Amino acid sequence: MPTSNWNFSPNIHWPLSGSVTQDISPSLVFRAKDAQVEIRVLREVASYGRQIGKLSEVLLKVVDALPKGKLDDATVETVGQLRVMAENIRRIKEDEKVLPSTEEEARAMVADLKRLYPGI
Template sequence: MFGPFSVWSPQFRFPLSGDVQQDIDPVLAGSIRGVPAIEARVQREVASYGTQLGKVLEALQALSQSTNTALPDIDALVDGVEAVKVECKQALRDHAEEALRKLQQADPEGFEALVAGVKS
């Protein structure tokens, strides 16, 4: 965004100096193996990649338990995923609590209506 003093403080971006992010998007042709239309539809209608991998990890852990074969890397992976889920859930709760506090201050009637709607 440009402000009144942008002329004196320009922002330069050099190659490979921007934000780093990776899109996992099956619609991008050529970026994945398989048929992108099928991949997109499976992800949209059946299950996300995380859900699919979660089922595979659950099966591996069940197989590990039934055969008494230790799979420490799989167990560590599952534990790591669960830890991230717990952290994210807590962050979401904190964010919701802060938003509700702000709503209660700004619009007490709206807050009461929202809380009553959630309870019913």
Template sequence: MTSNPYAAWFPGWGADRSAPLSGDVSQWFKIFSPTVTVNGRGEPELEARIVRDVATYGAQLGPLTQLVLALATGQAPPAGELDKLDKINRAIQDEKRDYDRGVRERARRALTDLQKQNPAALAEVIDEFRTG
């Protein structure tokens, strides 16, 4: 490894330092990435997972728009758009099932913790749901 001949002129930029942008710059790029916040009636965590892991809003709306426009103008649907939309729909349904399983598991863990820490409080919570 050769030493940096300019290191003496720039303290802190010795051989043990990295050049700018030579490491992980993903945090830097997040500054310029759009962030979508969902404040609708649905589950924000689920919506975020779908947009992040399945298909962005644009990826969902693109095939849908193409199909609607084709139907509205009496044209044949563009090849492959219905398949894209069907694939996205199946992936969204899978994500919803996974999310629902996760919700139940989190509830079970929370109730188990409550039972261990305060059995009387657990009984109160269960009664609230039975009578509520």
């Protein structure tokens, strides 16, 4: 009796189960108002990552120059998240492990380490 190589492997996409990553690929260029300008900017000036990196760098310097207490709590939290992202990008570039993104993730990581290494 012959065997079949048929493999049933359906892709099921439940509501809200799709990718949550942003498309930063060349296909994004074709959604731009002027694709040719977008292509030239990416080739001749800077990638999206470099553009966002420079904006983040400047924004963090501006925030650092503000007097303490000028930002509301929500903005302070968002700036903190941006700092963690910038630090994690630096760590990835230097082939280091990234930091937790939130305080909850940091606490969970510490708890895991304490379970693994009870003496610390």
